Amino acid sequence: MSLSFVIKEGFSSIGRAKLPAAITVAISFFALVLLGLFSTVSLSFFDVIQELRSRVELEVFLADSVSESQAVDTAGQIKRLRGVKEASYVSKDEAAQTFTHDFGEDIVRILGSNPLPRSIRLKFLPDYTTPESIGRIVPEIKRIAPDSDIRYNQSFLGQIEKNARLFTLLTGGIGILISLATIVLIGYTIRLAMYSRKEKIRTMRLVGATAWFIGTPYVIEGALQGLLSGGLAAGAVYLLFDQLLFRYEPGIYKVLEPSALLIYPSTVLLGLALGILGSTLSVSKYLRAVSKR
Known part of the structure; x- marks a missing residue:
C-alpha cells in the first residue's frame, strides 16, 4: 500500500x-x-x-638484394605483428603495372628495365592506426627487414588524430x-x-x-x-x-x-x-x- x-x-x-x-x-x-x-x-x-584510418597504408620497400622468396617470407613475418591487418607483397612487375596505371607511362619501355623495388604494403587495424601505434610497429618491421625503406603519410595520420x-x-x-x-x-x-x-x-x-x-x-x-x-x-x-x-x-x-x-x-x-x-x-x-x- x-x-x-x-x-x-x-x-x-x-x-x-x-x-x-x-x-x-x-x-x-x-x-x-x-x-x-x-x-x-x-x-x-x-x-x-x-x-580514414582504414585507408592509411605503410609501404616497406625492400632492398634489391632480397629475393622474391625472401620477400614473401618477410611479408608473412610482418603480417604476424600485433595490429597489422594486411601485409600484401608487391612484386617488381606489379609495381610497374601500378606505375603505368597511375601515370599512364610504361616505365620499363622508357628506361629499358624495371627500377622499381619489391615492397610490402601494410594496412592496420583501426585501433592501431595512430601515430603512436605505428611508431611502435616501425622498429619491429626494421628488425625483420633491416635494409628496408619504410614510408607512410605521417603528416596525414597526425592531422587525423x-x-x-x-x-x-x-x-x-x-x-x-x-x-x-x-x-x-x-x-x-x-x-x-x-x-x-x-x-x-x-x-x-x-x-x-x-x-x-x-x-x-x-x-x-x-x-x-x-x-x-x-x-x-x-x-x-x-x-x-x-x-x-x-x-x-x-x-x-x-x-x-x-x-x-x-x-x-x-x-x-x-x-x-x-x-x-x-x-x-x-x-x-x-x-x-x-x-x-
Whole structure:
C-alpha cells in the first residue's frame, strides 16, 4: 500500500505543479534535442575518422638484394605483428603495372628495365592506426627487414588524430554542459515543488515517515519529466533526420543514418537518467537541510 501511494504521489505531483513542470520539460526537451544532434554528428564524425584510418597504408620497400622468396617470407613475418591487418607483397612487375596505371607511362619501355623495388604494403587495424601505434610497429618491421625503406603519410595520420582529439574535446565539453544544465533545471523544479509542500513534508516527518517515503514521489516526478523530455526530443531528432534530411539532403542522411538509429533510444534513456539524477540530488539536499532545522 505504501509503495502504491508513493508511485501515485509521484504521478500526481506533476499535475499539482503544471507550469513549472511544463517549463522544465520544454527547456529539457530543447537541451536533449541539442544533445541528440551533437551525438549523432559526433558518432558519424568518428565513423568517418575510422574510415580514414582504414585507408592509411605503410609501404616497406625492400632492398634489391632480397629475393622474391625472401620477400614473401618477410611479408608473412610482418603480417604476424600485433595490429597489422594486411601485409600484401608487391612484386617488381606489379609495381610497374601500378606505375603505368597511375601515370599512364610504361616505365620499363622508357628506361629499358624495371627500377622499381619489391615492397610490402601494410594496412592496420583501426585501433592501431595512430601515430603512436605505428611508431611502435616501425622498429619491429626494421628488425625483420633491416635494409628496408619504410614510408607512410605521417603528416596525414597526425592531422587525423589532431582533428579527432579536438572534436572529442569540443563535443564532449558541450555535451557535459548541456547535461549539467538539464540536471540543475530538473533539480530546481523538484526543489520548488518540495518547498511548496514543506508543511506536508514536515507533518510526514513528525509522524515517522522515512526519507525514502517522502522523497521517492519527487524522484518519480523528476524521472517522468526526464522521460517525457527524452521521448519528445527523440521524436524531434527523428523528424529532423528521417523526414527533413532524408527528403532534402539524402547524401548527408546516408552518412548520419547509422548513428541516428542509435541516438533515438539513447536520447530517451538519457532524459530518464538525467531526470532521476537531478531529482535525487535535489531531494537529498532538501531533506538534509530540513533535518538540520
